[in-house]
Amino acid sequence: MSDMRQDQLALFSALFVRTDEATYAQLTAPDSWAALAARDSALALGQPPSFDAYRHFMNTMLTPGVPGALPPVESLYKDWGGHRAGLQHGQGYYLGDAAQHVRAVCEGLKIQVPDAFQAMPDHLVLLLELFEYLRVHAPAQDAADFAAHHFDWLGTYRDVLADRAGQRDDAALEEAAASYGQVLACIEEFVFAGVREARMREGHSLSEERSAEEVVLQ
Amino acid sequence: MSKTMTRRGFLRTSAAGAALAAAGVVGYAEWQSGRAHADEGSAASGDVKRVSTLCNGCSNECGLWVNVRDGVIHTLEGNPDNPNSGGRMCGRGHGFAQMTYSADRLTQPMKRMENGEFEPISWDDAYAEISEKLMGIIEKNGPQSFAFIRDPRPNINFYAPRFTAALGSANIYTHGAACNLSLQSAYKHTVGGGFSADVENAKMIMFIGRSYADGITPASMKKLAELSVNGDAKIVIVDPRFNNSGHLADQWVPIRPGTDLAMLLAMSHVLIEEDLYDKSFVNDHVLGFYAFKKEVEQFTPEWASEICGVGADTIATLAREMAQAAPAAVIEPSWRAAFGCAHQNSFMTGRAVAAFNALLGNYGQKGGALITSSPSLGKLPASKFPEPPAAKGTRVGNKEYPLAVPFMGTNLAALKGALDGQIKAMFFYQSNAAKGYANPKVWEEGLGKCELVVDIDVQMSETAMLADYVLPECSYLERMEAVYTLGGKKHTVSLRDKAIDVIHPETRPADQIFRELSAACGVGKYFDFTVDELVEAQLATVGLTVDELREKGIVELPTSDFEYGKVPEFATPSGKIEFYSVTIGRAGLSPVITWQERKARPAEGEFYFVGGKQSVHSHTMTTGIESLMNISKDYHLERLWMNASDAKELGIAEGDTVEISSSEYTDKIDVHVTERLMPGVVFCPTHYGGSSPYLKQGYGFGICIPNFQPFDMEPGTGATMSQEFTVSIKKVGA
Numbered sequence: 001m002s003d004m005r006q007d008q009l010a011l012f013s014a015l016f017v018r019t020d021e022a023t024y025a026q027l028t029a030p031d032s033w034a035a036l037a038a039r040d041s042a043l044a045l046g047q048p049p050s051f052d053a054y055r056h057f058m059n060t061m062l063t064p065g066v067p068g069a070l071p072p073v074e075s076l077y078k079d080w081g082g083h084r085a086g087l088q089h090g091q092g093y094y095l096g097d098a099a100q101h102v103r104a105v106c107e108g109l110k111i112q113v114p115d116a117f118q119a120m121p122d123h124l125v126l127l128l129e130l131f132e133y134l135r136v137h138a139p140a141q142d143a144a145d146f147a148a149h150h151f152d153w154l155g156t157y158r159d160v161l162a163d164r165a166g167q168r169d170d171a172a173l174e175e176a177a178a179s180y181g182q183v184l185a186c187i188e189e190f191v192f193a194g195v196r197e198a199r200m201r202e203g204h205s206l207s208e209e210r211s212a213e214e215v216v217l218q
Numbered sequence: 219m220s221k222t223m224t225r226r227g228f229l230r231t232s233a234a235g236a237a238l239a240a241a242g243v244v245g246y247a248e249w250q251s252g253r254a255h256a257d258e259g260s261a262a263s264g265d266v267k268r269v270s271t272l273c274n275g276c277s278n279e280c281g282l283w284v285n286v287r288d289g290v291i292h293t294l295e296g297n298p299d300n301p302n303s304g305g306r307m308c309g310r311g312h313g314f315a316q317m318t319y320s321a322d323r324l325t326q327p328m329k330r331m332e333n334g335e336f337e338p339i340s341w342d343d344a345y346a347e348i349s350e351k352l353m354g355i356i357e358k359n360g361p362q363s364f365a366f367i368r369d370p371r372p373n374i375n376f377y378a379p380r381f382t383a384a385l386g387s388a389n390i391y392t393h394g395a396a397c398n399l400s401l402q403s404a405y406k407h408t409v410g411g412g413f414s415a416d417v418e419n420a421k422m423i424m425f426i427g428r429s430y431a432d433g434i435t436p437a438s439m440k441k442l443a444e445l446s447v448n449g450d451a452k453i454v455i456v457d458p459r460f461n462n463s464g465h466l467a468d469q470w471v472p473i474r475p476g477t478d479l480a481m482l483l484a485m486s487h488v489l490i491e492e493d494l495y496d497k498s499f500v501n502d503h504v505l506g507f508y509a510f511k512k513e514v515e516q517f518t519p520e521w522a523s524e525i526c527g528v529g530a531d532t533i534a535t536l537a538r539e540m541a542q543a544a545p546a547a548v549i550e551p552s553w554r555a556a557f558g559c560a561h562q563n564s565f566m567t568g569r570a571v572a573a574f575n576a577l578l579g580n581y582g583q584k585g586g587a588l589i590t591s592s593p594s595l596g597k598l599p600a601s602k603f604p605e606p607p608a609a610k611g612t613r614v615g616n617k618e619y620p621l622a623v624p625f626m627g628t629n630l631a632a633l634k635g636a637l638d639g640q641i642k643a644m645f646f647y648q649s650n651a652a653k654g655y656a657n658p659k660v661w662e663e664g665l666g667k668c669e670l671v672v673d674i675d676v677q678m679s680e681t682a683m684l685a686d687y688v689l690p691e692c693s694y695l696e697r698m699e700a701v702y703t704l705g706g707k708k709h710t711v712s713l714r715d716k717a718i719d720v721i722h723p724e725t726r727p728a729d730q731i732f733r734e735l736s737a738a739c740g741v742g743k744y745f746d747f748t749v750d751e752l753v754e755a756q757l758a759t760v761g762l763t764v765d766e767l768r769e770k771g772i773v774e775l776p777t778s779d780f781e782y783g784k785v786p787e788f789a790t791p792s793g794k795i796e797f798y799s800v801t802i803g804r805a806g807l808s809p810v811i812t813w814q815e816r817k818a819r820p821a822e823g824e825f826y827f828v829g830g831k832q833s834v835h836s837h838t839m840t841t842g843i844e845s846l847m848n849i850s851k852d853y854h855l856e857r858l859w860m861n862a863s864d865a866k867e868l869g870i871a872e873g874d875t876v877e878i879s880s881s882e883y884t885d886k887i888d889v890h891v892t893e894r895l896m897p898g899v900v901f902c903p904t905h906y907g908g909s910s911p912y913l914k915q916g917y918g919f920g921i922c923i924p925n926f927q928p929f930d931m932e933p934g935t936g937a938t939m940s941q942e943f944t945v946s947i948k949k950v951g952a
Binding site: 013017018055059060065066067076080091092093097100101108111117125129130133138145146 | 229245250253290319323326338690722723
């Protein structure tokens with residue numbers, strides 16, 4: 001993994017898995033924050049949320065169990081699973097098909113899911129780490145396939161985060177949500193760029209006109 | 219940046235051979251296809267793990283078989299051998315299982331910060347902080363400054379009283395003050411304890427307020443349906459509302475809320491005046507009959523009719539029909555509904571129900587009122603399970619409310635204690651007191667005055683939102699609990715067992731929480747055992763093993779002494795059914811069963827209010843379940859019911875929005891215009907009215923009934939008097 005991608009991944013992890021103030025300060029220093037934007041992205045990021053704003057956002061929007069929170073876990077934003085009784089079309093449940101697939105992939109690759117994430121192997125940060133692993137070690141098509149199936153919820157997630165933050169009559173929260181929205185866009189770009197790189201490494205010729213989404217879905 | 223920064227990596231990976239290993243496992247479509255084939259194979263081979271357990275969708279503890287596939291809950295079915303489920307499950311049971319995987323679950327311990335927000339805290343830190351604060355409070359204010367309120371379940375019925383006693387406090391309560399405290403206390407002081415109706419053998423049965431079809435126990439519902447379809451029995455529902463059991467009934471008797479007592483006294487009057495009561499039974503088994511006879515002389519059907527709105531002829535006819543069907547005739551004991559905790563006269567109403575059944579001579583008779591025993595587990599070995607000494611103090615509230623059954627007590631006394639500074643620390647176990655036990659504002663004020671509030675729950679209830687620490691329990695499908703015993707015509711033992719592994723690693727079962735917390739509090743010696751060891755020891759006292767119980771799901775014990783036709787023992791001070799009670803007289807109420815007004819009466823233009831359950835919900839506990847709330851929303855179940863004539867008079871049409879106001883609160887709600895409710899009364903379900911905009915299922919749907927309720931307590935028992943208020947209704951925009 002390139003240093004750039006590693007740094008980006010570190011920032012994503014800190015923003016979606018609670019971290020301490022010192023680490024947060026280090027990660028969101030101006031040069032680090034600027035590195036967040038993907039290399040070929042035209043995204044303009046504002047200032048990173050202050051640690052207090054980050055903590056407030058983490059407490060109210062990302063902490064499981066807090067009413068109204070929206071943990072960054074893929075299963076919660078997709079149908080639970082087509083083969084199970086009762087919940088197959090329900091949304092808002094842990095350990096749905098998305099999580100079961102990630103588990104299967106990890107088992108197949110002999111990758112250990114940490115205890116803390118046993119109920120959410122499809123947590124955004126784990127998805128990103130797994131994707132990076134595939135990007136480097138697996139055929140490009142595998143990385144692309146994984147990306148296509150496990151990052152397609154980010155747009156929905158960005159919207160519900162913004163909507164939920166907007167319901168709270170809390171300017172700081174809305175501001176932080178806007179930052180997180182941009183970060184999520186960066187994450188999408190991070191994934192698309194990763195797929196492009198993997199395919200190019202395998203000798204694929206990609207015209208610059210083609211959108212990253214098309215690459216992922218190819 | 220990367221040179222100086224250490225990235226947190228969560229996945230432990232190895233590059234060796236990854237490319238090879240990856241082939242064939244990453245593709246989502248291939249994985250789905252492979253799993254579908256595997257499922258077909260496992261279904262064909264029966265490769266599904268079946269685990270016997272108990273439902274937790276309400277407090278009925280229905281027996282279930284859980285089918286687990288690949289470590290995931292697949293389906294649930296009622297255990298046919300279980301007396302409560304009878305092989306069936308209700309919608310709540312199916313729906314509540316979904317909580318196991320819900321996004322709304324608590325997944326880690328939480329602590330409230332100074333700014334009011336919750337932040338995760340480690341278990342060790344939570345125990346350390348809670349124990350330091352709790353022991354400090356106890357040291358400074360004495361053990362009676364600590365109270366524990368629980369919704370009774372097999373595990374917590376063992377652990378919470380033990381924990382409270384170990385800390386020296388007598389302040390242990392159930393939710394009962396907001397459930398059936400009034401009638402349970404009435405039955406205790408009149409016939410010595412609770413009773414059941416022998417539904418399947420009754421020739422005539424009267425339900426007062428209770429509706430099996432709205433507060434479902436599957437086996438009870440089945441018995442009532444069979445009685446309705448197959449039998450010659452007469453089924454009567456007495457209720458201001460034609461409830462959903464009405465479809466199985468022969469007669470609906472609309473009655474003004476809180477006036478059932480008048481009807482019962484008048485029916486007793488008829489039996490006595492017309493010499494229709496069972497004199498032999500009364501002579502042998504009733505204390506205070508002549509005082510009661512003298513008392514009810516004045517309570518004629520005509521007198522009652524003026525109060526309750528039921529025709530005098532109807533009252534007299536019902537009494538005569540019951541006498542004719544006796545002893546296979548019974549007034550069903552009810553639960554929360556009309557007189558569980560509703561009014562100032564609920565306790566007296568319960569006494570009158572028990573007395574009327576006594577006049578029918580139906581106790582112990584086929585089709586009558588059955589007083590059955592419960593099985594007792596033997597004493598646990600003290601070496602492994604030492605009992606803490608009994609608390610030295612008297613439970614807060616016992617002095618003012620001495621008639622409350624000891625098992626329950628009145629948790630509102632603890633609330634009053636918090637308000638007046640007597641209670642400084644309060645613990646809750648799956649008890650959403652702040653939403654449903656009394657006016658939420660009063661709970662918020664009381665808990666705000668406590669120095670420590672701790673809630674153990676699976677989800678972030680309104681009560682948890684007011685706590686200083688929230689300790690997350692794993693769901694009922696992920697834990698084993700202490701042995702559950704069920705009495706009745708048969709005695710049984712069953713077990714809530716662990717069907718699947720704990721999903722969220724930072725959730726813990728209550729037994730573990732108590733073991734660890736008690737150790738932090740310095741009383742760990744009373745909890746130095748696992749729940750597996752406890753269950754094993756409990757079962758050993760009745761000659762059973764865990765494996766035997768797991769295989770069958772439920773085991774019948776040869777300890778029931780029930781026999782039809784045998785008059786039961788009445789565990790009252792006199793050993794008789796007490797129509798006159800010295801104990802009740804000492805508590806300041808009429809020692810003889812007599813008339814007592816309800817407290818709130820509607821002024822001109824106001825309405826009586828009745829609340830009630832719906833079959834798809836258990837109080838507020840299930841309103842976070844999407845599939846159950848979808849039923850509520852699809853069928854518009856949150857609406858306020860209003861009689862068509864009242865609606866016409868107020869210019870209200872179906873679906874109109876009205877403003878509803880009591881002395882305490884005003885809110886808006888849509889109206890359902892119906893003939894299924896008597897004039898002068900409005901009805902609303904008691905499940906809805908979520909106050910948090912962040913609780914996506916319940917917010918903005920329906921109204922919260924306790925908001926309308928003044929904070930008050932029934933004399934004698936301390937029950938919440940959940941329906942002692944009247945309301946005015948105004949069409950919005952009119």
